[in-house]
Amino acid sequence: MHKTKLALALLLGLASAPATAQDIKVGTIFPLSGGAGPDGQTVTNAVKLMVQQINDKGGLLGRKLTVISKDDESTPAVGVSRANEMIAEKADVVIEGWNSPVTLAMQPILARGGILDITAVSKSELVLSGETNPYAIRINSSNGFDAEVIAKYVVQTMKAKKVAFLTQNDVYGNGFQTAVEAEFKKLNFSGQVVMTEKFAFKDTDFRVQLTNLKGADADVIIVTNSSNSSGLPAMVDQYRQAGIKSTFVGAVGIMLSTVFKVAGDANNGVISADIFFPDLPPFTTQPESTSFVAAYTKAYGAPPDKSAALGAAAVQVWAQAVESTKSLDRKAVAEAIRGKPVKGTVFGDVQFLPNGQMQPRYVVFKVVDGKNAKLEALQ
Numbered sequence: 001m002h003k004t005k006l007a008l009a010l011l012l013g014l015a016s017a018p019a020t021a022q023d024i025k026v027g028t029i030f031p032l033s034g035g036a037g038p039d040g041q042t043v044t045n046a047v048k049l050m051v052q053q054i055n056d057k058g059g060l061l062g063r064k065l066t067v068i069s070k071d072d073e074s075t076p077a078v079g080v081s082r083a084n085e086m087i088a089e090k091a092d093v094v095i096e097g098w099n100s101p102v103t104l105a106m107q108p109i110l111a112r113g114g115i116l117d118i119t120a121v122s123k124s125e126l127v128l129s130g131e132t133n134p135y136a137i138r139i140n141s142s143n144g145f146d147a148e149v150i151a152k153y154v155v156q157t158m159k160a161k162k163v164a165f166l167t168q169n170d171v172y173g174n175g176f177q178t179a180v181e182a183e184f185k186k187l188n189f190s191g192q193v194v195m196t197e198k199f200a201f202k203d204t205d206f207r208v209q210l211t212n213l214k215g216a217d218a219d220v221i222i223v224t225n226s227s228n229s230s231g232l233p234a235m236v237d238q239y240r241q242a243g244i245k246s247t248f249v250g251a252v253g254i255m256l257s258t259v260f261k262v263a264g265d266a267n268n269g270v271i272s273a274d275i276f277f278p279d280l281p282p283f284t285t286q287p288e289s290t291s292f293v294a295a296y297t298k299a300y301g302a303p304p305d306k307s308a309a310l311g312a313a314a315v316q317v318w319a320q321a322v323e324s325t326k327s328l329d330r331k332a333v334a335e336a337i338r339g340k341p342v343k344g345t346v347f348g349d350v351q352f353l354p355n356g357q358m359q360p361r362y363v364v365f366k367v368v369d370g371k372n373a374k375l376e377a378l379q
Contacts, residue, residue: 027091035230046311147179233262267370
């Protein structure tokens with residue numbers, strides 16, 4: 001078998017022993033190929049690491065855990081197919097979601113199948129609307145919380161007067177821009193939005209949009225782009241090549257390790273925010289965080305980024321709820337999480353809101369050494 005095919009087969013679990021009838025099946029559905037493939041693999045690897053650690057301690061409810069991994073290809077229709085496969089394979093829980101459109105397509109399928117569905121990454125507000133999944137749980141921060149942080153920094157700290165948007169044209173990107181503009185109104189923003197340029201998730205050429213934005217002469221350009229391994233690094237490079245002087249302000253969570261690896265020093269000066277940093281306080285002093293960073297680095301040869309932390313936390317939160325309820329029942333486990341505190345995760349002690357959202361804690365930062373992924377905490 002060709003080496004690359006073998007590697008993907010191993011990741012998907014096709015080359016491993018099948019689960020027994022007694023195993024608890026943990027499903028994952030993330031992009032494992034395409035522009036977001038490396039990021040989806042990072043989340044999946046973190047899930048597998050946490051599952052292995054649980055198995056090393058005896059499993060859950062006296063049973064071994066087995067991971068079933070699927071590639072959604074960042075495509076809603078493929079995600080629906082993968083969700084149906086999880087139902088057929090009788091997964092006990094599914095941890096999913098890099099792209100909000102894919103998550104939203106899968107939610108009603110998994111709900112009808114009676115499978116607990118935990119969203120690790122996808123940010124759209126609709127994920128927790130309750131319309132298609134009344135027991136929704138999300139680990140990552142939402143567009144609404146993110147928008148408040150970014151809008152306040154742009155208006156109150158940067159004191160920008162002219163703002164432009166470079167927005168991914170889907171439910172995630174458009175939702176984030178709408179939320180930021182709503183926050184501007186709350187803050188009585190006295191400036192103006194001078195331009196909005198949009199692009200598709202799979203785009204890698206942004207020269208037309210960037211030429212237009214350069215002419216707008218904004219103080220700040222607020223960017224969404226969830227293609228962290230392909231589109232976003234290309235965008236950062238082209239932004240610098242275009243000679244744009246406006247400050248690049250990235251949406252929360254887009255500056256992952258894959259962006260630094262590909263775009264290097266072109267990232268210097270980018271301002272953004274996030275909720276997990278392996279080498280910044282408070283995570284450097286939290287035992288659960290430091291032990292996870294050490295274990296992940298040992299297993300995969302590089303420190304984890306936020307996406308890995310989200311995958312790990314999803315397993316930890318779910319496993320604690322299973323242990324406390326002594327059950328795999330979707331409703332019972334979800335109700336043990338939603339609106340409840342959870343201790344000892346890679347994010348520290350966390351609180352879930354009644355709608356299933358994990359309460360985020362942010363750090364705003366500036367990239368000072370993109371080649372080595374060094375950040376300066378701003379607030």
